[in-house]
Each structure stands twice: as C-alpha cells, then as structure tokens.
Amino acid sequence: MFLDNQMPEDCCGCAACSNICNFSAITMKQNAEGFYYPEVDKDKCRDCGMCQKVCPMRDNYVGQTASPVIYAARNHDENILKDSSSGGMFTLLADWILKQKGVVYGVAFDEDYYVRHMRAETEEEVLKFRRSKYVESDVKEVYTHIADDLQQGRVVLFTGTPCQVAGITKYLKARRVNTEKFYTCDNICHGVPSRKLWKDYLDILKKKYIAPDDEIIDINMRSKKISWRQQTFDVQLKKGNIDNIVSEFSFNKIFQGLYGNRSSCFKCHYTSYKRPGDFTIGDFWTSEKAGLTFDTESGVSVIFANTQKAETVLNDLRESADFKEVSAKECWQPHLEYAAKVPGNRAKFWEEYLSAPDKEAVLRKYIKGALGIRIIRFLSPFLRKTGLYGFAGKMYKLIIVKKRS
Numbered sequence: 001m002f003l004d005n006q007m008p009e010d011c012c013g014c015a016a017c018s019n020i021c022n023f024s025a026i027t028m029k030q031n032a033e034g035f036y037y038p039e040v041d042k043d044k045c046r047d048c049g050m051c052q053k054v055c056p057m058r059d060n061y062v063g064q065t066a067s068p069v070i071y072a073a074r075n076h077d078e079n080i081l082k083d084s085s086s087g088g089m090f091t092l093l094a095d096w097i098l099k100q101k102g103v104v105y106g107v108a109f110d111e112d113y114y115v116r117h118m119r120a121e122t123e124e125e126v127l128k129f130r131r132s133k134y135v136e137s138d139v140k141e142v143y144t145h146i147a148d149d150l151q152q153g154r155v156v157l158f159t160g161t162p163c164q165v166a167g168i169t170k171y172l173k174a175r176r177v178n179t180e181k182f183y184t185c186d187n188i189c190h191g192v193p194s195r196k197l198w199k200d201y202l203d204i205l206k207k208k209y210i211a212p213d214d215e216i217i218d219i220n221m222r223s224k225k226i227s228w229r230q231q232t233f234d235v236q237l238k239k240g241n242i243d244n245i246v247s248e249f250s251f252n253k254i255f256q257g258l259y260g261n262r263s264s265c266f267k268c269h270y271t272s273y274k275r276p277g278d279f280t281i282g283d284f285w286t287s288e289k290a291g292l293t294f295d296t297e298s299g300v301s302v303i304f305a306n307t308q309k310a311e312t313v314l315n316d317l318r319e320s321a322d323f324k325e326v327s328a329k330e331c332w333q334p335h336l337e338y339a340a341k342v343p344g345n346r347a348k349f350w351e352e353y354l355s356a357p358d359k360e361a362v363l364r365k366y367i368k369g370a371l372g373i374r375i376i377r378f379l380s381p382f383l384r385k386t387g388l389y390g391f392a393g394k395m396y397k398l399i400i401v402k403k404r405s
Contacts, residue, residue, distance in 0.1 A: 008263040010057055011037050014167030015140035017051035020174055034196020035262050054174050056166035066274035068304040070331055072284045072292055074322045085132045085222040086283040087301030092317050094126045102155030107137045117142045132222050134255040136192035139164050147177050155181045162186040162270035165277045188282030191265030191340050193255045201251050204360045214239045228299040253367045259349040268339035280304035290330040294322040302331045
C-alpha cells in the first residue's frame, strides 16, 4: 500500500488522495503538530492506485530547467496596492477571471481566523483572498467544487502553494475533467506553519492580552503601515490596541524561525523555475537590481507566465499595471532554487511545546530562531539593496545547504 510506506516528509497535506478515493478509504487526520496526514481504512481500500496517481510528492521539479517569461509588475491602483502584500497583481488576475463570469478559489480567514481555501464569484468576495496568510490552508473542501465549476463550463482560477496547485491539477486530470478553462497560480513558498501553532497563538492573545469585552476585527500578516520593505504583523481590535504585544510577540517571527513548518517543506519538490502553475507570484525583493523605472515603494510583484494562456492573460492586463520583463537572475530568490533547511533543534522545540502547560513561554523562547536565521534576517535588507542578495544566497546554498543535505 502506497500510503503505508510514506514518511511525514513525503506528504504535503494537499488532500488530493482523500478526494480522489472512490471508496472513501482515506481520511485526513491531524497529528500532534497540527498537520493533516492521510489515514487509510484497509477494509475499504481496493488498491486501485489512484492515491499514487494524484500525489504531487511523486513529482520532483528540483534541478529541472525552465524558461518562464518573468515580469516585475505593479498594479496602478494605489488602494489595491495598500491592501496587498506586494504589487497587487493577484487582484488583477482575479478580476480578469470574474470578467469572464468565472470563479476564484483562494486563501482566506474565516470568522474564527481559521485559514482555509474558499470560493468567490464577486469582487467583494475576492477581497478576503488578498494578503499573505502564513499558515497551512485547509484545502480539502474545494476539490469537488472546482471540478463541478469546470464541468459546468465556468472559468476557474485556483491560487495556492505549488504542492496544492500540483495536487488539484493531478486530481482533475485523474477525474478527466476538461481543464482548458482552469487557471492556476502558485506562490514562491517558504513553507507552511502549523495550524495548531496559529490556533494556540490566537488563544494566547485572546485569553491574556485582549479584554473579555473586546474582539479581533482584522489580521494583516504583512501590513504596509510602515512600508512594503518593513512590513509588520498587525492585529486590529474593536476597542483596544495590542500593537506593542504583537510587535515583539509576532506570529511572523514564529514562522520565520521555521520550527513550526511542515516536515515536507524542508524537502520541497517545487523549489525551481519550473513551476506547476500557469502563473507564479511573489515579491520582487531585488527591484533595485532590475533598474525599474516605476515607483516601487508601495510594493512590486514578481510574476511568471509559465504557460501561453498565462501570457495571454497578462497581455490583457497591460493597461492596469506597470510591467517590465526581467531575467531569472534579476528576480532570484532562495526558494526558487532550494528549500529552507530544517532547524537543528526542531524536534526539541516540538517536544517542549507539546508537553508545556505554558505554550507562550516556549514560543517566546524559540521566537528568535537559530543563529543562522537571525543573521539572514539582519543582512537581507542590506544584501537586497546592494544587489548582493543572489550571490549571498548561492554561497549559502554551496556552503550550508549542500553540507546538510
């Protein structure tokens, strides 16, 4: 049985296997760290092999070459830029889909700030998909809805991590759904933190720092209230203010420490310029190096057109954004070439965290991350500004990544 032989690092949690199973033999179950893994009911399993067929971890793009058309891009609408994590290009893609009377699937907070994939048919509904959410999204509920929309002739855009994009694409292919009107956008992903850590973090804020008669009304994991290059984790309350608390006890810092990331993220199969999506989107951090002539202070996206239909869409958006075609070298980022490295004391973190009655104390203990992570955080702004970011990243790969692999 395929799933019996899997290690935790072999599963990205995309739920393609549980959705494709015609015998309801596979259920996604949460482990102690808060990540979901498939559990097989052997009495129901018929060894049909469909779970193998749709698993995105059976593919590996690392080291493969590709030549996408790459752009630095910036939405002309300042209001959209202000409310977006980088250059506001996702909103333009989503708007294009809606104009085709299509449907958009993206990541949003629900009413409890649980992170999940949702469906949108209007501009107002799409708004909740803006901004980065540094938590593993619950994607399992949207598979059948996407298939149904496509079978009804709707144009569909799905956005997510590369492994999620690969999982849904392979699922649709296995179901023989026509994907001519299916558009996918993967992000340049650094890994996905645990939903358990996120829930515990929110519980700490609510129980210790937020008054009983107050409530959270908005969370922005990448607020631009200072600047695009100096983004902050922001929690807005109905009455009070906890800016000082979330500044020093920020979930983003927990994410950047990498202790809470899924095991498969440290062996990511999609750190490459070859991508599973039609589009790839992220921040264009090295904008100084590319000689951009448009304003970059409010944010700039890097966007790949990996397929001809993606290039056709971007051509339709020329009047709504600034575009400059750039080289792979000019837009280089570490996670286009190699995965984040697992912290040496990750196992120790989880052992302490799961047994500790005071979860906040453990999070605060580890929030700074390992020494190497702290050095990278400190140097990154300088390296980007001086154009040495790519060189430093490649030296890191040569000296550190190869040593650990």
